[in-house]
Amino acid sequence: MDKVFVQGLEVLTTIGVYEWEKGIRQKLRFDLEMGFDNHPAAADDDIHKALDYASLSQKVAAYAEQNHVELVETMAERIAQLILAEFPVLSVKVRLTKPAAVPNAAGVGVEIERFAAGCRIS
Numbered sequence: 686m687d688k689v690f691v692q693g694l695e696v697l698t699t700i701g702v703y704e705w706e707k708g709i710r711q712k713l714r715f716d717l718e719m720g721f722d723n724h725p726a727a728a729d730d731d732i733h734k735a736l737d738y739a740s741l742s743q744k745v746a747a748y749a750e751q752n753h754v755e756l757v758e759t760m761a762e763r764i765a766q767l768i769l770a771e772f773p774v775l776s777v778k779v780r781l782t783k784p785a786a787v788p789n790a791a792g793v794g795v796e797i798e799r800f801a802a803g804c805r806i807s
């Protein structure tokens with residue numbers, strides 16, 4: 686399956702389990718990979734037939750900045766559902782890193798993969 690990806694999309698937002706985290710903004714890094722048929726866009730050299738990674742990145746960043754949750758799991762799930770709802774993708778993989786959460790770790794986080802209805806390959 687063809688892919689369109691967004692690597693290292695950084696967003697500042699309020700996220701965390703602990704009280705001290707609810708009054709600050711922390712950096713999140715999104716790595717996104719969407720299953721999408723790139724052939725029609727390539728055949729016609731037409732952005733309207735492509736999955737516009739700029740528009741997708743803007744929507745993901747705006748959502749993450751404006752919506753505050755406790756868990757990275759929750760944010761990753763909501764971002765996956767947002768992409769599936771708003772873009773004609775077959776699948777989406779969301780890797781969400783919280784770079785400064787654990788001292789001496791370069792990053793911690795989660796990775797999930799979700800599929801559009803009827804697109805699950807087992």
Ligand SMILES: Nc1nc2c(c(=O)[nH]1)N=C([C@H](O)[C@@H](O)CO)CN2
Pocket residue numbers: 700701702703706755756757758783786787
């Ligand atoms: N599986 C998770 N573990 C933890 C999370 C989380 O979102 N998912 N969050 C925290 C705290 O918010 C942490 O990031 C603060 O340093 C702890 N564990």
